[in-house]
Amino acid sequence: MASASDRPASRHRDGGRAQWHSPAMTRRIRRRYLGDRLFRAAGLAALTAAGLFLLLLVGNIAWQARTGFFQTELRLEVAIPADVAAGETPGSPGFGAAVDAYPWRSVALSALRERFGADSRGDLASLRGLISRGGAAVALRAAVRDDPTLIGRRATLWLPASEPADQWAKDRDAATALSERQVGWLESFAAAGDLKTHFNGRFFATGNSRDPALAGIGGAVIGSFLTLLVTLAVAFPIGVFTAIYLEEFAPQNRITDFIEVNINNLAAVPSIVFGLLGLQVFLNTFGMPRSAPVVGGLTLALMTLPTIIISGRAALKAVPNSIRDAALGLGASRTQVVLHHVLPAAMPGMLTGTIIGMAQALGETAPLLMIGMVAFIVEVPASFTEAATVLPVQIYMWAELPEAAYRAKTAAGISVLLIFLISMNALAVYLRNRFETK
Incomplete structure (x- = not known):
C-alpha cells in the first residue's frame, strides 16, 4: 500500500498523463503535425514549380535551336x-x-x-x-x-x-x-x-554575316575568350591580394571600414555603370582601341573585382585560427603564415568565387555595349586589340533581325552560352570539392 507521501506524486503523474491525452491537447498536436506537413508540401511544390519552369525554359530554347545548328x-x-x-x-x-x-x-x-x-x-x-x-x-x-x-x-x-x-x-x-x-x-x-x-560546322567557325547561311558564332566565342582572359589576368590577382590585405594585415580603423563598405556597395552597382566607367576612362581618357577585347576585359574586371574580394575574404575567414597560431608558434612570419598555410586552405573558396564572377562576366552585355563591342564584326579576332564582339552581344544583335533563320541561330547561341555557363559552375564545384578533399 502506498504511503501518504507517494500519493501526491502519483496524482501528479496521472494528471500529467491525462493532460497529454486530453482532447484539447490531441487537437493541438494534430494541428502542429498538419502545419508541418503543409510546410513541407509548400516547399516541395515550390521546388517542383521551379523545376518545371526550368524545364520549360530549356525545352523552349532547345526546340527553337534544333534547326539553328x-x-x-x-x-x-x-x-x-x-x-x-x-x-x-x-x-x-x-x-x-x-x-x-x-x-x-x-x-x-x-x-x-x-x-x-x-x-x-x-x-x-x-x-x-x-x-x-x-x-x-x-x-x-x-x-x-x-x-x-x-x-x-x-x-x-x-x-x-x-x-x-x-x-x-x-x-x-x-x-x-x-x-x-x-x-x-x-x-x-x-x-x-x-x-x-x-x-553546320561553319556556325562555330565564322563571324557574323548579313546572310543567315554564313552567320556564325566563331568570332563571338573567340572574342569572349580573349575578353575573359584579360578579365581573369587583371581581376584575380588584384582581388586575391586585396582580400588578403584587408583580412590579414589591414588595421581595424575608419579607413578600412570605409573601404569595406564601398566594396560591398560596388557589388550591387548595376553593370551598365561599369560600362560608363570603362567608356570614360579607357576610351576617352587613355585612348584605347574601341570594341577591343582588352578594353572589354578591363571593364569586366572592374565589375568582377568586388565579387572576388568578398568571396576571398569569406574564404580567409573560414580558415581556423588554430592554423595561424600553430604557424606563428613555430616561428613563421605573418607573410609565411598567410602564403604557406592560410592561402592554400582558403584557395578552394577563392577559386569558386572567381569562377562564379567569371561566369557572371561571360553573360554580361550592358557594359560591353557602352564600349562599342556591339559593332558588326565579320572577321574572327586574332589579338586582344582587334575589333571583336562577345557571345551575349552577338545573341542580342541576332534577336533583333527579322529572318526566321536568325531566330533559330539566336536560340542556338543561347544554348552554347548556357553550356559554357553550366560548365564554368560545374568546374567551380569540382575544384572546391577537389581541394577540400585534398
Missing part, C-alpha cells in the same frame, strides 16, 4: 568560266584576288537556269530566291581556290540554300516566303537526291 544545301552542276583567273597563275596573289572578285552568284544562277530551262525575268527572280545570297559565292570561290583545275570545266558542287528554302527543307509544313513555283523546284531537288540538310 543545321544548314540546307542544293547540289548543282556548275560550269566554271574559263576567264575566272584572268591569266593569273594558280598560287599567285593575283590569282586569289581574281577569284575573289569574280561574280560567282551569277555563275550559280546560270546553273539554276540551265537546270530548269528558265528564261523569263520572273523565273530568274524566283531562282535567285533558292540559293544563299553570299553562301553560294563563298562555296564556289572556295572550290576554285582549292582546285584551280576546275576552271573552264563543269563540276557538281553543293551550294547553300537561301533562308526561305532552308526553312522549308527543315519544316515542310511551316509557312515560308516561297512561291508555289519555288516549292516545286525544291521538291524536284529533293526527289533527285540533290537536297540535304546537314550539321
Whole structure:
C-alpha cells in the first residue's frame, strides 16, 4: 500500500498523463503535425514549380535551336568560266584576288537556269530566291581556290540554300516566303537526291554575316575568350591580394571600414555603370582601341573585382585560427603564415568565387555595349586589340533581325552560352570539392 507521501506524486503523474491525452491537447498536436506537413508540401511544390519552369525554359530554347545548328544545301552542276583567273597563275596573289572578285552568284544562277530551262525575268527572280545570297559565292570561290583545275570545266558542287528554302527543307509544313513555283523546284531537288540538310560546322567557325547561311558564332566565342582572359589576368590577382590585405594585415580603423563598405556597395552597382566607367576612362581618357577585347576585359574586371574580394575574404575567414597560431608558434612570419598555410586552405573558396564572377562576366552585355563591342564584326579576332564582339552581344544583335533563320541561330547561341555557363559552375564545384578533399 502506498504511503501518504507517494500519493501526491502519483496524482501528479496521472494528471500529467491525462493532460497529454486530453482532447484539447490531441487537437493541438494534430494541428502542429498538419502545419508541418503543409510546410513541407509548400516547399516541395515550390521546388517542383521551379523545376518545371526550368524545364520549360530549356525545352523552349532547345526546340527553337534544333534547326539553328543545321544548314540546307542544293547540289548543282556548275560550269566554271574559263576567264575566272584572268591569266593569273594558280598560287599567285593575283590569282586569289581574281577569284575573289569574280561574280560567282551569277555563275550559280546560270546553273539554276540551265537546270530548269528558265528564261523569263520572273523565273530568274524566283531562282535567285533558292540559293544563299553570299553562301553560294563563298562555296564556289572556295572550290576554285582549292582546285584551280576546275576552271573552264563543269563540276557538281553543293551550294547553300537561301533562308526561305532552308526553312522549308527543315519544316515542310511551316509557312515560308516561297512561291508555289519555288516549292516545286525544291521538291524536284529533293526527289533527285540533290537536297540535304546537314550539321553546320561553319556556325562555330565564322563571324557574323548579313546572310543567315554564313552567320556564325566563331568570332563571338573567340572574342569572349580573349575578353575573359584579360578579365581573369587583371581581376584575380588584384582581388586575391586585396582580400588578403584587408583580412590579414589591414588595421581595424575608419579607413578600412570605409573601404569595406564601398566594396560591398560596388557589388550591387548595376553593370551598365561599369560600362560608363570603362567608356570614360579607357576610351576617352587613355585612348584605347574601341570594341577591343582588352578594353572589354578591363571593364569586366572592374565589375568582377568586388565579387572576388568578398568571396576571398569569406574564404580567409573560414580558415581556423588554430592554423595561424600553430604557424606563428613555430616561428613563421605573418607573410609565411598567410602564403604557406592560410592561402592554400582558403584557395578552394577563392577559386569558386572567381569562377562564379567569371561566369557572371561571360553573360554580361550592358557594359560591353557602352564600349562599342556591339559593332558588326565579320572577321574572327586574332589579338586582344582587334575589333571583336562577345557571345551575349552577338545573341542580342541576332534577336533583333527579322529572318526566321536568325531566330533559330539566336536560340542556338543561347544554348552554347548556357553550356559554357553550366560548365564554368560545374568546374567551380569540382575544384572546391577537389581541394577540400585534398
